[in-house]
Structure formats: structure tokens, C-alpha cells
Amino acid sequence: MASSSMHDQLSFGKHPPLPRDSWLQPRPRFPSARFPSFSVRASSALAVEPDTGTQKDQTLEVEIFSCPICYKPLVRRGPSGLNLEAVYRSGFKCRKCSKSYSSKNNFLDLTLTAGLRDYVEVKPARTELFRSPLVSFLYERGWRQNFNRSGFPGQDEEFKMAQEYLKPVEGGLLVDVSCGSGLFSRKFAKSGTYSGVIALDYSENMLRQCYDFIKQDDAVLKANLALVRADVSRLPFSSGSVDAVHAGAALHCWPSPSNAIAEITRVLRSGGVFVGTTFLRYTPSTPWILLPFRQRTAQNYSYLTAKEIEDLCTSCGLTNYTSKIQQSFIMFSAQKP
16 A cells, blocks of 8 residues: 555564663763854743842743643743753743653653653554654664655655745744654754744654754754654643644654644644645545555554545634645645634
């Protein structure tokens, strides 16, 4: 099946599971060079708490991160800015829920289960697959390249196409949900097109892999880029506080695409843009004899049709829907009115 070729081409069923402890990373070391100041163009509420620290950069600002439980803006204590060092050195707390959040290794954990000691949540198989250390390592080392067999035009062309859709929100805050190893997050940050970029994923190992790639490029390391662990169905942002959301090759992996797109709609400001790519279940050119084998009930992934994606976006309140299709590849865009 063309729409699922990436999963058929690579199989890692026989590799032994790796213990979590073997992937604990040392505390990241940042260069001593001062990071640029940051100003977010977003509609976040003001979260201010007096700070008696002596460092000049110990300031509190309009906080873009919100509590994943109540969606109230978090109070930050630590250096201002949306770069890796500033976020890593900061502590965050929700005044309403009295819950604190901090960076674990090199990413800020804003999941509902952050900090829990006993409870462990297991997601569907398609989500857990990408939490694997092996899959995270291989994603940009062969896995993603196989997408071209299903019509994906390649990362450079996909980035150009996304940038065209995102022109109305240039200069704003972009969240790259289900960012994986940060393939497009790094491109968005390095382009300088946005006031800030948040690379967001549920997989701890994907975020660690993203950080390893970031360390190899000083321009990206010093950019306004933050790594955040969060659930796409429970985004840690206030309503109407984000200018753009990008989701590359992600929708088919979400446990509930409808919940995720509704949540994306919630966090977008008026005029904000959502751009996504995914694999189609079938297209008008798919031979009729293959259609019974392309039903969602027989698949592990949520492959949708072009009509279903459009229906999903419009039912969640998005408008100006448009798309480009090539074989089983689709890039779509919609805007919040």
C-alpha cells in the first residue's frame, strides 16, 4: 500500500528493548556566549512574580507556556527568553494548580504526567513506537527518507511549501507539534522568519535526538528555539496565544486526530495558520480493487482521505482550507477566523 510504505519498508521488530536508564543524558552544556533577547508576538496573559535574585537576566515576562491542567499561564522564575539555555535554567509553576514544571535533561516537560513517580501512562502502539530510542535515532537516518516512495517531495521542498502557507504569520510564534527529531523545527528556527519556535513532541527520545542535532549547528543553538514535551491533545498554551502550528507527517500517528485539531484550533489566535502533512488512505487514482484493503479499521495508523481531513478542519472551526496532493502525500493548510 502506497500510503503505508514507510512502515512496510523498515521493520525493527526483533531488536531488544533498551532500558530507559541507558538513555539518560548528562546535563547539557551551553556556550558562554550570551543568547539574543526574545520578544514573543502572541496573546498570552501576563504572569508576573517578584524576583529577588541578583542576576540581571533574572526577569519575568509575558509567559507563553501554560499549565496543561488548567491552561492558566505559568509563572516563570529564571532567565527570560525562548532559547535552550533560558528555558533549561528556568522553573515554572501554576499558581492555580500549585504544580511545578522544569526541564528534564534538555527539554521542558509539560505533560499531565510530568513529575509523577508511580503512575506511568502507555499510549497506543503507533505513539509508543516513536518513543523508542532506536526509531528516534533512525528517523533522520533513513526512516524519513523513505517517505518519497509515497509522494513526499523531500524535506527541502516540503519546507518551502510550508513557508508559503505560513507567510501570513511571519514574525509570530510557531509551534512545531509532533516535531520528531526536529527536522523542520531546526529549519524554521534557522530561517529567522519567526519570533520564536517551539519544537514539541510527546517522545522523550525524539526530543533528545533533536537536541543532539541542534548542538551541531551554532546558529540553531543560539536561535529562539525551545524543546517541549507535551501531548498534542493537551497543548500547554493559553487559548489564542499561538500564531502558527506546523505538523509534519504527524496526523496519521495521533491517537485522536479530531481532539488534536480541536486543540490546535484552540491555541491559535485569530488569523493563525495551521499547516500539516500526512499520508492519505487513498486518492482518486487508487485502483478500486485496492480500496477495501485501505480501510482504517484494518490499519494501525489513522490514514484519512483528503475529504476527511478537510471535514475535520472545518468542523473544528478552521476556514480557508487548501491542500496540495502528490500520490499519497498531502500538505494542507487552514486558518482560524
